[in-house]
Amino acid sequence: MAKNKFNKSWLQDHLQDPYVKMAQKEGYRARAVYKLSEIDEQDHLIKAGMTVVDLGSAPGSWSQYARNRLTELGKNNPQIESGKPDGTIIAIDILPMEEIADVSFIQGDFREDEGLQALEALLPANSGGKVDLVLSDMAPNLSGVGVADAARMAFLAEIALDFSLVHLKPEGALLIKCFNGSGYSQIVESFKKVFKTVASRKPKASRARSSEIFLLGRNLKLPK
């Protein structure tokens, strides 16, 4: 198909997409928010008082969602100022992200020491620098070469897992985006070594034709 024909049909699909329309109506920056919201509704990921790390956060809909949920939960806590979240959100992306109130954002590469250290410096000291929930919607720029793209995706999954091993609380959780193709079963095996429970999720907002799938690990296996 000619390139501009492909772009036209993508644009048409995008404009007709009910999740795009809903995101615009509800003030979210991306339709991706409905992937996280469906998983959160099913798995009750976000709870009051949590420290949440959002890897690959731009344009920001997952951070917006986390902030909205924590603010909703903050209404039950008299110690939380009205309209403020009961919790902490720290986000990182290579790309710039427009400010979101109460979200600390670092523009940096999570694969690089500099980006990682900037993120670690923001982890709240009052919880010993420990985190309750790591979210990763990180995705590499796709080259179209399946094996190379899968390897880049697998690497992002691996470093999100390494970060979680060091920084999650024992009862913490990690949710990552993967491709259900080459390398996926190895990522699942790595998750099973680290977490007591591992589940895959394909939310309705994740297009059926996409090999995208989300992997959720909960409760770290403590060293014996």
Ligand SMILES: C[S@@+](CC[C@H](N)C(=O)[O-])C[C@H]1O[C@@H](n2cnc3c(N)ncnc32)[C@H](O)[C@@H]1O
């Ligand atoms: C699908 S988008 C995330 C959408 C976001 N969850 C939202 O709801 O708005 C994937 C993001 O991952 C980011 N990303 C990819 N590799 C990264 C890396 N190594 N470090 C930081 N961000 C990365 C990309 O720049 C991109 O903005």
